[in-house]
Amino acid sequence: MPRTPSPTTDTGRSGSRRVSSVVAVLTLAGTTIAFVQSMVFPIVPLLPGYLGASSADTAWVITATLLCGAVTTPVTGRLGDMYGKRRLLLLGMTVMVVGTVISALSHSLAPLLVGRTLQGLGNSVIPLGISIMREVLPAEKLATSTAVMYGSFGVGGSLGLPVAALIADNFDWHVLFWTAAALGAVVAVLVALLVPESTSRTGGRFDFVGAAGMTVGLVCLLLAVSKGADWGWGSGTTLALFAGATIVLPLWSWLQLRSPHPMMDLRANARPQVLLAHLAGLALGFALFATNLVLPQLLQTPEETGYGLGKSLVVTGLLMTPQGLTMMAVSPFAARLTKAKGAKVTLMSGSVIMGVGYLLATVMMSEVWQIVVTSCIVAIGVGFALGTLPAFIMGAVPMSRTAATISLNTLMRSIGTSVCSAAAGVLLAHLAIDSGGMTVPSENGLRSVLALGVGASAIALVLASFIPRQRPSAGSAEARVRRHGREKTRR
Incomplete structure (x- = not known):
């Protein structure tokens, strides 16, 4: 039967x-x-x-x-x-x-x-x-x-x-x-x-003043960083925006620390495990954007320059697709490494792989297959490193604060992307050349931005090395996994 x-x-x-x-x-x-x-x-x-x-x-x-x-x-x-x-x-x-x-x-x-x-x-x-x-x-x-x-x-x-x-x-x-x-x-x-729907709630009142202060400060900072190259880094508008961010954000932080219901729990975000994860997110955002900025430009630069590959926009997009697919494909392997060795080891491993990918990219620029290979190596490193950041945060903050804290980590990554775009824009503009009446990035300019990617990877590695190894709390996901494993072993 x-x-x-x-x-x-x-x-x-x-x-x-x-x-x-x-x-x-x-x-x-x-x-x-x-x-x-x-x-x-x-x-x-x-x-x-x-x-x-x-x-x-x-x-x-x-x-x-x-x-x-x-x-x-x-x-x-x-x-x-x-x-x-x-x-x-x-x-x-x-x-x-x-x-x-x-x-x-x-x-x-x-x-x-x-x-x-x-x-x-x-x-x-x-x-x-x-x-x-x-x-x-x-x-x-x-x-x-x-x-x-x-x-x-x-x-x-x-x-x-x-x-x-x-x-x-x-x-x-x-x-x-x-x-x-x-x-x-x-x-x-x-x-x-x-x-x-989630069941864990923080309660309290929403801090409208804190939200407004954060909005003003971030708009000033991100506008200055993202549009400074167009307006001029020494222009009155750019300097005024930087000055506004310099004044508003510290004042906002001071008020947040004294608010009974702050928009952002800065004390929780200042814990070493969380703070270093945020800073690593900033470095990873910088590094990730470097490859997305340089390699498509290299593929589309005219062949007449002697180093460009002269590909169309459609072909360039197709050649960059394996990078994203690789990033997702390696995510489960990164999770296994995190379970076995901890998120700190995974983040450090990803930072090293990413840096190696950027180093290879500075010398492997002459063939299409080289671009695909180096972009995928960088994607492997990003896939390993980026996926660890929630683990650090979830191991240090209560469930009711998860969304706000991970949102701040996402913001830090966005700031890293903006800073990379601004820094790369300055380098490429100063090292541009003329090709057939068009201004295109020079080979040295592209290599310089890739070198910034190496530096960002090294910074992420150093930050990861300082993240403390913490014993999981009784209610954390890692602790529950360990208890489950011990129960299975006893059975």
């Missing part, structure tokens, strides 16, 4: 399927957000013709999303901890879809900027998704799942370039936004149907 499954077995299988569904949906959400953010890169040079605006004005299409994402992510994380992480994740996805629809309907710059600004709210999906995973996933699946979700950001970014280029080459550019809006709507429905 066939054996009738026991209720326990049925429940276990049902629970496993539910967990797999949650991980799949949240990973798809992360991929979608990364795709939406990167999909406009191929059409930015064409936007002045599409919209009848100057290149300087259309560049705000990128800056608007960056600023909105950076400023709103910590706020959304705090609100998620207070009122429900799934609720805020759904809100972010919905607003992102609305912004994408507005962009799809736009025929001038103003509505497109409104749409792209609203799309920046989707940047909170990764920290909110990881926070949900911490609550609903079994401890033994948490490390792998969070690493895979971080890897989804690389996949979405890599897919955005070739897909956007193909659509822009063969269809009206509005189709790109309609496609993204449809994908975002599907993901939002899946989140509503399959992802459970």
